[in-house]
Amino acid sequence: MLSALAPQPPLDPVRGPRGLPGAGNLVAFGKDPLAFLTRLRDDFGDAVTWSLGPLRNVLLSHPQHIAELFAARESTFDIAEVGWAFRQITGQSLIRSRGAEWQRKRALLQPAVRPRQVRAHAVTMADCAGSAADRWHDGQQIDVSDEMSGITQRIVVRTLFGNDLGEQTGPLCAAVDTAVRAVGHELRSIGLFLPDWVRTPYRRRLLAAVPTVDAEVHRLIRARLETSDAEERDDLLSRLLVAKDEQGRALSPQEVRDEAVGLWAAGHETTSTALTWTLYLLSQAPAVRARLEAELAAVLNGRPPAVEDYERLAWTRQIVKEALRCYPPVWAVPATARKGAVLGGTPIRAGTLVWCSQWVTHHDPRWFPDPEVFRPERWDPDAPDPVPDHAWFPFGGGPRGCIGSRFAQVEVALVLATLAQRFRFEVPAMDVRPHAALFLRPSQPILATVRKRTSAG
Structure with missing residues (x-):
């Protein structure tokens, strides 16, 4: 449940830690971004200036300031560039586009992830999860991250390419x-500021991987263009190829490549990460798991979940929502201020990177009492501590919020329901810490013993 906040507090950024000459706070940020950003909020307040090398940064932690930033991201803030490597994989996709070009591409992509399309792919989601579960046997130990990655990879391949x-x-x-x-x-790392021509080990690996991605995606695009049934197909690649803007223009093959790869990388990684954390949290919360199993028995009665069940699986959806609060796959959103940018009545210098962090705000005790506790009942409609607007934002917000947020939430819920019907996941009590890279992955393998459930539970 979400609720409105009191009148917006003024935004008066205070100076954070000085850091090192030339590097600023890069070392502390690189060592542990989650701990560093949390300390900024705890030690300095809701608006803090800090530095990454030569870049001036501001961290916002108050939901109302975050809401204002999201609302302004197409008018006075740009999506932040996050390095050379990011550009190589995403090209000129929606996530990097601006202004009129962003509006055009979003309008072309939106139909591909509308509810009708999500409905069309729901069977695939449950089928891919069921196929994975068919390979498991009672007492088997699995690597949860690897298994969830395999499921979501198969889902994205089949929904994106049709087979x-x-x-x-x-x-x-x-x-x-x-x-x-x-x-x-x-x-x-320091790689964020290195010239494009510098070839670090990671950049060399990336340069070796990109041709494989490009060759296969362009092959699929050519094959689809040579057929006459693209209009009749429901896969996302076909939807991208037949989409036309208001002037009747289609996306070019290179633009289709960029959007397809962007949808693949974002959709696969975020959902597999969300599922991994969700199963880990359930393994440590027997009462939550028991209530989930009771709901699945009552709603599904042993059959695979369908998209029509999504709204009926209220506790399942609350589990997913709380897991996304505890471990948001996307842990921070930076935006670059343009000339004339203002937040909370305060001018923001052009070129400043303004950050909000899902991790920091999702773990703020002002909005989430006992924030380290996995508590899906926070999201009960009659919960005593309503969550303020923009205190929960795993998919960002505003006009540049994640275009596939509905798709992702349905996918996680249906995969979870499919797996939890058939197995319990036993993970020994362990302190699994998150590792913040592009997405928030576990810092170590999560090994679970799968226990086949009987009809009696």
């Missing part, structure tokens, strides 16, 4: 994963 890719699936998935890891490494 499995056979022997090309492995190399393509590996290349995309290499690219995502390279972006994450550069984000929290």
Whole structure:
């Protein structure tokens, strides 16, 4: 449940830690971004200036300031560039576009992720999860991250391209994963400021992976263009190829490549990470898991979940929402101030990177009492501590919020329901810390023993 806040507090950024000459706070940020940003809020307040090398930064932690930033991201703030590696994999996709070009591309992509399209792909989501579960046996130990990655990779391949890719699936998935890891490494290192021509080990791996991605995606685009049934197909690649803007213009093959790869990287990584954390949290919360199993038995009665069940699976959705609060796959959103930018009545110098962090705000005890506790009942409609607007924002917000947020939430819920119907996941009590790269992954393998459930639970 969300509620409005009191009148907006003034924004008066205070100076944060000085850092090192030339590097600023890069070392502290790179060592542990989550701890560093949390200390900024705890030690200095809701608006703090800090530095990454030569870049001036401001961290916002108050939900109302975050809401104002999101609302202004197309008028006086730009999406922040996060390094050379990020540009290589995303190209000129929606996430990097601005102004009229961003509006055009968003309008072209929006139909591909509307509720009708989500409905069309719901069967695939449950089917891919069920196929993975078919391979498990009672008492087997699995690597949760690897298994969830396999499920979401298969979902994204089938929903994006319409079918499995056979022997090309492995190399393509590996290349995309290499690219995502390279972006994450550069984000929290000196590589963020290195000239484009410098070839670090991560950049070399990325340069080796990108041709594999490009060759396969362009092959699929050419094959689809040579057929006459693209209008009749429901896969996302076909939707991108037949989309036309108001002037009747289609996306070019290169633009389709950029959007397809962007949807792949973001959709696969965020959902697999969310599922991994959700299963880990459930393994440590028997009462929450028992209530989930009771809901699945009552609503599904042993059959696979369908998209029509999504709204009926209220506790399942609350579990997903709380897991996204505890471990948001996207842990920070930076935006670059343009000339004339203002927040909370305070002018923001052009070129300043303004950050809000899902991790920091999602773990703020002002908005979430006992923030370290996994408590899905926070999201009960009659919860005693309503959550303020923009205190929960795993998918960003405003006009540049994640275009696939609905798709992702339905996918996580249906995959979770499919797996939890059939197995319990037992993870020994352990302190699994998050590792903040491009996405918020576990810092160590989460090994679970799967226990087959009987009809009696």
